[in-house]
Amino acid sequence: MTQKFVRTHHCNELREGDLDKTVTLCGWVHTRRDHGGLIFIDLWDKRGLTQVVLNPQIDQLAHQEAQSLRGNYVIAVTGTVRKRPEGMVNPKLETGAIEVYVADLAILNKSETPPFPGWEEAEVSEALRLKHRYLDLRSPELQRNLKTRYDITRVVRNVLHEADFTEVETPMLTKSTPEGARDYLVPSRLNPEKFYALPQSPQLFKQILMVSGLDRYFQITKCFRDEDLRQDRQPEFTQIDMEMSFIDEPQLFQLIESMMKAIYKEVKGIDIPTPFPILKYQDAIDRYGSDKPDLRFDLEIVDLSKEVEGTDFKVFAEALKNGGQVRALNAKKSSEALSRKVLDDLTEVAKTYGAKGMAWIKVNADGLQSPIAKFFKKEMLDAMMAKLGAEVGDTIVFAADTPRIVADSLAHLRLAIGKHLNLIDTSLIRFAWVTEFPLLEWDETEKRYVAMHHPFTSPMDEDLGKMESDPAGMRARAYDLVLNGSEIGGGSIRIHNQDVQKKMFGLLGIGKEEAQVKFGFLLEALQYGAPPHGGIAFGLDRIATILCGAASIRDVIAFPKTQKATCLMTQAPSAIDPKQLKELKLKFDLS
């Protein structure tokens, strides 16, 4: 009980209304200037700056001590609030009309010169910033990001509380069920040769809670995936996880829309319109090539497979012959912007997504300019141009291949062209639901069906009859929420019928015994009165990144990891004491 000061105000609080008050401020020395026998300190805390002044005529000792102050020193000052002299007012600073004349100064901690300033933008490598994350986190941008992230969770909790949800914690040490991504495993010392897995999602626990009659569950919780990390993936990520009993899609959509509305309103002060548009999966693929289309701009895909039927152009003819498609984008008024150089770059984009090349046509005043126009009869060209609504100044880019490659390459061409032509109004906020996903996908490596969403997703009622006859044709009661071209959440109505769940495991090639070992508790729970239920989960990191306008999810996570899943600050993961390994009855196998 030995502290000698009690902070009365923070560093962005004092105003002209506080003149003559005796105050105590605590913070960091941001800058120090010696001028006219006085010492001026800009005192920093996360809320802002206050100028404090040391005058030898007020306190000789404090003034003397202040001469040792350097940047990042931590101090407490007690003094009187005064109006700044005429001409010294700083209108850029919220506290810019006042300064604090110091009567008492305490140096609470010194500081070495840091490797970078911390609270200013600096040209510093991300690696150095991550190593000294404590300095990096002093930057106004990261402070703001952490606050925004917190604000989002507050709004979510309030909305869900009002909607009668209960937050329930599910276990972190749980069971490995290698279906989906790779688990992080935790050896059990008390149960040798056995492992826990860190959860990839609380999926089965939240379903169990519905069987328990909890009715409405949510949780903001960490999930884990041991994947080879791509840009913007983290080994641990935070999920806003929800589940509800006795609901259907319209009820769920309405609730989520009100939640998103509240987030934008309270965090950004922006009203967003609801309801969100609903796009069927196949429509999204047909129109945008993607199940997470960016709807801030149009540039829709046009199918030309019919128009080019019978063409001599070998690339198109081959594609059609093999059950493929010919589709195109019409980039309006792009003839200048899409130079030969840019078209070459776009061709590379197309190739990245499996296309063998990229045909194009420019609609010039004096006719069509294109390496491929010569392969088409005029009637065919006219039909294509008509369907594309082509006018002088437009550029058409084509994809001809399997439906998958056509969709993938046109989706990315659409985004690349949208960016290049500045079609994307970044102030727009465009939500959409995507529904009616295929239930199953064929996995070419494993030679079996895998669940597109997960094995607990209910087929659509109208497709239940196809379970034996046409499993690939079944659609799922799954839905994604897409925001400006990012999938920010996804969920489904679940299977609540034990027989359907067993059949589903069968379709996925999970034998009876395996199903029992991995999912026995779920199957058992389903037989004791499981209610119809469904839910959704959102990636908090992704949502926070979008709302913060951040460049990377690492900028909305206090202590992110690198793409090698390491923490540059703590040096985790690290070597352990051999004794620890021995206790787990494990040894290395580097063969």
Added chain:
Amino acid sequence: MTQKFVRTHHCNELREGDLDKTVTLCGWVHTRRDHGGLIFIDLWDKRGLTQVVLNPQIDQLAHQEAQSLRGNYVIAVTGTVRKRPEGMVNPKLETGAIEVYVADLAILNKSETPPFPGWEEAEVSEALRLKHRYLDLRSPELQRNLKTRYDITRVVRNVLHEADFTEVETPMLTKSTPEGARDYLVPSRLNPEKFYALPQSPQLFKQILMVSGLDRYFQITKCFRDEDLRQDRQPEFTQIDMEMSFIDEPQLFQLIESMMKAIYKEVKGIDIPTPFPILKYQDAIDRYGSDKPDLRFDLEIVDLSKEVEGTDFKVFAEALKNGGQVRALNAKKSSEALSRKVLDDLTEVAKTYGAKGMAWIKVNADGLQSPIAKFFKKEMLDAMMAKLGAEVGDTIVFAADTPRIVADSLAHLRLAIGKHLNLIDTSLIRFAWVTEFPLLEWDETEKRYVAMHHPFTSPMDEDLGKMESDPAGMRARAYDLVLNGSEIGGGSIRIHNQDVQKKMFGLLGIGKEEAQVKFGFLLEALQYGAPPHGGIAFGLDRIATILCGAASIRDVIAFPKTQKATCLMTQAPSAIDPKQLKELKLKFDLS
């Protein structure tokens, strides 16, 4: 989008004011009674019961279908709210004045007969309940507990938000620093031979956040300890974790007291008085033998070491000669309740905590009754009895040994006597702060000092000078919050000075190199302007258990683990695919 019903009310919502409304309810068949050609169903959801009636004259088909209904079937009913006939009103049920006449019935799921009823108390082993946790969680008690736990977190979040805290998530995959309990380890596939540790607490990260200027941090988060589990310990537990810059103990205590006040007020409707009493560690030990005393009853320890000085009674004389103590409890008006049998039981309690036996004296109307009275001169007995305030009807129990054993055994004798004599008013709520803990404890096994709280706890300013001369005599700026004899939280003002932190590591026998490897990032952070800071962490499971009046923390955790750290429902931990182990470059070493 295929659901055919939309729930309009839950099962504890309809009242007489709702008569004649058309409603849709969803829930579980709790009971079914056939009577006078009608079928009566008590329909259950977590909020309560509503009676629904199937009348063949209203809907022949529904009535017919209802004949197949059994307990735990999940149904949706649409019908009209009617007043129950005279004499059929059930005043015990909140919906007891009405019933719903069903026009439409949908059976949403069937149910097998469960192994136990779920929503009623039943004599079922805990193992069976944990295996079928989905049924167990239907019980009103567990539903209430989960709700109370959630309510506590809501109050905490609201109070801390008002006090300008920001919730920040710290990593789950972090660094193993084997100081304290045993870590749960997670092998890193991307970094072979290296491991993450699951956090025992976010201690270092929250200190780093203070260095970052975050000012006030909190988090409700999972922590992990791989210990041999005792009763009421779980491998993962939830911590309410906080840290503040520029504060001292009085400010922190006040904030926490307002938080506890809000929890009791909002969750239990009880006003608790603040401020909480503050007990110094040594006083707590002297008066109650424990640093987590139950203050709901008195029965304080009396030191008789002076009074018995020079005694011939060998047990006491030996204890004093070896630097020990002689102390006693006076159980007032206990002569009947503390029979010989009970005194024998109490002796066993004392022995459990290291005592060699337990001397006692009963103050009878006709004099002292005791196996040991004869060893003392009358003057000595008189002095003892005077100090004890002994009166006819009292029983004195003694402990004579090292200070440690005297404290431990008397602490437990005090609790045992308190319980046996019914001295504990369980309606009382007695908080206390315990402060001025020793900074260090001598570890006899490791032959070195260990930190009593943790290595980052600041010594008291007045004791800083003892760092070289008398480390064992240093007191810490640590504090525990005790509630009714349970430690529910603990914390400290931290070391913010790099030199002091280095010296502290030195005292703990952590060499310079080791300190650098394990805690280099902390030491480095401390040199760039670390503010004075401190914090506290609470065990949410423990607090919820007390507020729920639950018998075990397992009753306030949705999916608890057994004492062998297994989940009986999912069978975690479990064997894994050898491929998974191989990917981690590990193999078993069962030698």
